[in-house]
Amino acid sequence: MSERIARCGCGDLAVTVQGKPAEIHACSCFNCQRESGSAFSYTAVFSEADVALAGARKVWRRHGDSGRWLESVFCPTCGGAVLSRAEHGPGTVGIPVGCFADPTFAPPEKLVWAVRRHHWLELPEAIEIVEREPE
8 A cells, every 4th residue: 555645835734645546636626725825726636544633733624615615724834734524524634635746646636626727728638627516
């Protein structure tokens, strides 16, 4: 089983994952744009049972565009988010792919909230387009 470690910007908060992600996606919802400071987020989804957190952390919960809650786990020192939980994905967690600092990480399989993507964003033909968050 492969092991990967994701870290926040200062390195004080680490997430160790076992195995391969169940899904890799990008999201263009307004919450992801604001939280990432970019046009979209790029997230690998793992079973929560395969994930271990180490280091001081804070948790911030909000409601997304769908009305369901989303939770971000971030470093209290640098503010970097390293893990997320969503009401619509019980038993799973999302980890921002950039936190792995691995340019060989697999690309996203789909773009969620494509209806809110920036107009300049061109997507590969193979990527699944999901206009809004799945029910």
